[in-house]
Amino acid sequence: MTASRTARERVRAELTREITDIARRRLATEGAGGLSLRAVAREMGMVSSAIYRYFPSRDDLLTALIIDGYNALGEAVETGEAEVARDDHLGRWLAVCRAVRGWALAHPHEFALIYGSPVPGYQAPQATIEARVRDVVVLGRLVSDAWRAGAIRPPSGGAPQESAGESAGELAGDAATIRELMPEVPDDVVWRAVTAWSTLYGWVTFEVFGQFDNTIEHREPAFEHTMRLTAGTLGLAQ
Amino acid sequence: MTASRTARERVRAELTREITDIARRRLATEGAGGLSLRAVAREMGMVSSAIYRYFPSRDDLLTALIIDGYNALGEAVETGEAEVARDDHLGRWLAVCRAVRGWALAHPHEFALIYGSPVPGYQAPQATIEARVRDVVVLGRLVSDAWRAGAIRPPSGGAPQESAGESAGELAGDAATIRELMPEVPDDVVWRAVTAWSTLYGWVTFEVFGQFDNTIEHREPAFEHTMRLTAGTLGLAQ
DNA sequence: TTATCGTCAAGAGCGGTGCTCTCGATTTTT
DNA sequence: AAAAATCGAGAGCACCGCTCTTGACGATAA
Numbered sequence: 001m002t003a004s005r006t007a008r009e010r011v012r013a014e015l016t017r018e019i020t021d022i023a024r025r026r027l028a029t030e031g032a033g034g035l036s037l038r039a040v041a042r043e044m045g046m047v048s049s050a051i052y053r054y055f056p057s058r059d060d061l062l063t064a065l066i067i068d069g070y071n072a073l074g075e076a077v078e079t080g081e082a083e084v085a086r087d088d089h090l091g092r093w094l095a096v097c098r099a100v101r102g103w104a105l106a107h108p109h110e111f112a113l114i115y116g117s118p119v120p121g122y123q124a125p126q127a128t129i130e131a132r133v134r135d136v137v138v139l140g141r142l143v144s145d146a147w148r149a150g151a152i153r154p155p156s157g158g159a160p161q162e163s164a165g166e167s168a169g170e171l172a173g174d175a176a177t178i179r180e181l182m183p184e185v186p187d188d189v190v191w192r193a194v195t196a197w198s199t200l201y202g203w204v205t206f207e208v209f210g211q212f213d214n215t216i217e218h219r220e221p222a223f224e225h226t227m228r229l230t231a232g233t234l235g236l237a238q
Numbered sequence: 239m240t241a242s243r244t245a246r247e248r249v250r251a252e253l254t255r256e257i258t259d260i261a262r263r264r265l266a267t268e269g270a271g272g273l274s275l276r277a278v279a280r281e282m283g284m285v286s287s288a289i290y291r292y293f294p295s296r297d298d299l300l301t302a303l304i305i306d307g308y309n310a311l312g313e314a315v316e317t318g319e320a321e322v323a324r325d326d327h328l329g330r331w332l333a334v335c336r337a338v339r340g341w342a343l344a345h346p347h348e349f350a351l352i353y354g355s356p357v358p359g360y361q362a363p364q365a366t367i368e369a370r371v372r373d374v375v376v377l378g379r380l381v382s383d384a385w386r387a388g389a390i391r392p393p394s395g396g397a398p399q400e401s402a403g404e405s406a407g408e409l410a411g412d413a414a415t416i417r418e419l420m421p422e423v424p425d426d427v428v429w430r431a432v433t434a435w436s437t438l439y440g441w442v443t444f445e446v447f448g449q450f451d452n453t454i455e456h457r458e459p460a461f462e463h464t465m466r467l468t469a470g471t472l473g474l475a476q
Numbered sequence: 477t478t479a480t481c482g483t484c485a486a487g488a489g490c491g492g493t494g495c496t497c498t499c500g501a502t503t504t505t506t
Numbered sequence: 507a508a509a510a511a512t513c514g515a516g517a518g519c520a521c522c523g524c525t526c527t528t529g530a531c532g533a534t535a536a
Contacts, residue, residue, distance in 0.1 A: 171463060195467050290524075
């Protein structure tokens with residue numbers, strides 16, 4: 001078995017996990033810029049150079065935290081949305097909104113890591129890109145379900161003035177890409193979904209990053225109201 | 239006159255300006271976290287300690303850059319919106335959107351500095367808070383003008399389901415605060431404006447921070463379409 | 477015109493950072 | 507049991523923000 005080689009590998013896996021745990025805890029208090037390998041090593045009673053046996057660079061540790069962050073957010077959204085009846089599409093949308101906001105407020109530094117300013121000099125590896133779609137997948141399935149169930153107001157033939165000429169084709173191309181996440185949905189609804197998604201993350205970003213300070217004090221009712229408004233933009237029946 | 243002491247003060251003002259210029263240029267290449275006083279000093283042919291005669295700490299230099307950023311964005315929005323006829327309210331909204339997006343794409347690191355993740359360990363002083371409302375003021379005036387001109391669809395008595403009970407009062411309180419920026423506008427329209435503002439900055443944040451990579455390739459037509467959709471949410475006649 | 481006083485650049489130095497390299501010790505594999 | 511792989515520890519490099527001291531310069535007052 002692998003039991004023999006596990007002797008060393010088990011302690012290695014354990015130490016790797018301990019490093020990321022301490023790093024995540026320090027991230028929550030110091031922020032991404034203040035994350036220091038030496039501090040993590042010090043807290044583990046290790047010498048700083050030993051950390052490099054587990055993470056070859058600070059960026060690799062950051063990558064691990066970013067992937068964890070995407071998965072944590074994705075999981076929060078998935079479980080939040082799963083608790084609502086499948087045919088309650090408005091409820092599913094609101095559950096997604098609350099899950100995103102709740103997770104972001106509970107983990108502001110991790111949220112900043114994955115949806116805030118890119119860390120300078122850090123290039124996100126491919127592994128992070130795959131993990132970052134979990135929340136969007138939930139939205140896509142929700143929109144697709146709602147559309148097929150007839151719960152989304154159909155494109156009112158020309159309500160938002162149709163874009164003219166060449167840009168129409170570019171719009172359609174991008175819409176086709178996005179439609180992979182929400183099958184069968186017409187272009188117009190695809191763009192409504194993108195708009196709603198932008199509104200959700202715009203709000204959460206504003207709130208987490210403090211842009212509402214001294215302006216909106218009762219965030220929760222305002223968020224609820226705004227996301228209901230946004231459901232209207234999305235075309236969900238109220 | 240003060241001409242004599244100006245001799246000294248003039249070179250001081252000039253050096254101060256040179257420092258912020260170099261810092262801004264380095265910010266554009268290295269990002270906020272990579273901004274180093276020593277590097278700025280080196281580029282000026284100065285010794286590092288001399289910088290502290292002009293900016294007592296790295297945070298003070300950051301503060302100067304942040305205030306400059308708010309003012310640059312505010313000015314871009316103001317001039318962009320001013321070029322549109324006063325009674326073309328949809329045009330004014332779109333001009334605001336394009337100004338925000340254009341400035342953010344042209345100065346991504348400065349945008350990240352003012353609307354992205356807070357710099358860890360940095361506490362924004364009061365001076366920055368005052369400069370950061372210039373863009374919002376433009377939006378407020380625009381919404382107020384449009385409302386008074388009857389260009390905004392009035393609250394359709396209960397279209398978005400009215401929030402119940404106690405949260406209604408909290409909503410109204412915050413709406414009153416925001417109304418200082420958009421006089422005479424009813425609560426419902428205030429929240430539509432907040433929603434539209436979130437959509438705009440949500441989109442721009444997504445685009446600047448690379449969340450649209452491999453998904454939306456033709457950003458400009460998609461942005462135009464989305465912001466027209468958002469104008470509908472705001473209630474602006476199409 | 478001379479003396480004084482404030483302002484300035486420069487240098488050394490402190491404690492911190494990411495990261496590299498080497499060196500023994502220990503564990504795993506052969 | 508011998509060989510190979512892995513690991514922690516330590517020293518060291520170049521960099522960072524920031525502080526303190528020193529000596530030179532220039533504006534101002536006697």
